[in-house]
Amino acid sequence: MAALTGKVALVTGAGHRKGIGHGIARQLIKAGATVVISDLADMQSLQNGVTDLQALGGEAAATLCDVSDKVSFDQALDFVLKQYKKLDVLVNNAGVAVGNEDFLAITDSDWQLSNQVNLMGAVTGCQTVLPFFKQQNSGSIINIASLAGLGAINGIPANYTATKFALVGLSKQLALQYAADNIRVNAVCPGSVVTQMHALTLQSIAESNGVSLQQAQDIENASIPLGYSANPEAIGDAVVFLAGDGASYITGQALPVAGGMAPGL
Ligand SMILES: NC(=O)c1ccc[n+]([C@@H]2O[C@H](COP(=O)([O-])OP(=O)(O)OC[C@H]3O[C@@H](n4cnc5c(N)ncnc54)[C@H](O)[C@@H]3O)[C@@H](O)[C@H]2O)c1
Structure with missing residues (x-):
């Protein structure tokens, strides 16, 4: 039996096929989970994603979910519960990389958007599923933070770093508070992963170094001991591990998945 057979997972920010969210969904479904992707x-793009996931031989569905809107998150949970009667795993993956590596050039709207999605999106997700997980007396929440949530990395906007640190803090505090309800909360901290967001980071490295x-x-690869950026599936593999019974004694951890890259200061 596959590791996640019988489990139902909801993944946010999984609307396009090249993103980490979709990579996570692919690995979850390969591990036997039923997966609901959202964005x-x-x-239409979500439905195409569902077709791809079903081709891997599992059960998948899609629903819209704006993580910055509590009503939208409630509707996504209703959809999952109507369709599958349960939810075992929430992956708070939705994120935005806005801002500027020059702290003084970061606008108020950059601060607001990164806070609204990177931190408050996960807060809303947790507020939505925790009453249900408590009632069920089980559940696993996995927050996709960043290596920039563990240390300050050159070239990363302060608003991104600050919101990802906050997401790691949220994961730890909730792990502590909900352990007695058999609910585990962990964070995964990717380093460099080949996605649209990563393309923007590379562009900024290129511009600032001319x-x-x-x-x-090449500059980025030189800072990664394994020498290359990950595929989204590598993040999915960590999520599968943390979601499964093999990690039943692991909570409140922030797991770097970064090819050995150090988080910096
Ligand atoms: N790519 C990397 O190198 C890297 C490194 C560390 C952490 N991360 C984190 O991994 C996660 C996924 O990143 P990615 O590289 O796939 O980025 P991406 O931009 O490809 O995907 C992010 C997804 O989040 C969605 N999203 C944005 N706002 C949303 C909202 N309000 N509600 C719902 N969905 C929303 C977007 O539509 C998009 O599909 C993010 O949290 C990001 O911070 C990425």
Whole structure:
């Protein structure tokens, strides 16, 4: 029997096929879970994602979920419960990388958006599922933070770092508070993963160093002991581990999945 057979998982920010959310969904379904993918908008793209996931041989569905809107999150949970009668795993993956590496150039709206999605989106997700998990007396929440949530990394906007640190803190506090209800809360901290968000980071490395995109990738690779950026599936594998019974004694941890890259200061 696969590790997650019989478990139902909801993944936020999983609307496009090249993102980490979809990579997580692929690994969850391969491990036997039923997976509901969600995103801010674009139901067509979500439906295409469902078709891809079903081709892997499992059960999948999609629903819209704007993590910055409590009503939208409630509706997503209702959808999952109507469809599958239970939820075992919430993956708070939705995130935005806005801002500027120059602290003084970060706008109020950058601060607001990163706070609204990176931190408060996960807060809303936890507020939505925790009453149900408590009633069920089980559940696993996995927050996709960042290596930038463990230390300050050159070139990363302060608003991104601050919200990802806060997400790690949230994971630890909730792990403590809900352990008695058999609910585990952990964070996964990716380093560099090949997605649209990563393409923007590379562009910024290229611009600030006055080099080509390939040279920017080489600069980044030199800072990763394993020498390359991960595929989204590598983050999915960590999520599968933390969601499964093999991690039943692990809670309140922030797991770097970063090819050995150090979090910095
Ligand atoms: N790519 C990397 O190198 C990297 C490294 C560390 C951490 N991360 C984190 O991993 C997660 C996924 O990143 P990614 O690289 O796949 O980025 P991405 O931009 O490809 O995907 C992010 C997804 O979040 C969705 N989203 C944004 N606002 C939302 C909202 N209000 N409600 C619901 N969904 C919303 C977007 O529509 C998008 O589908 C993020 O939390 C990001 O901070 C990424």
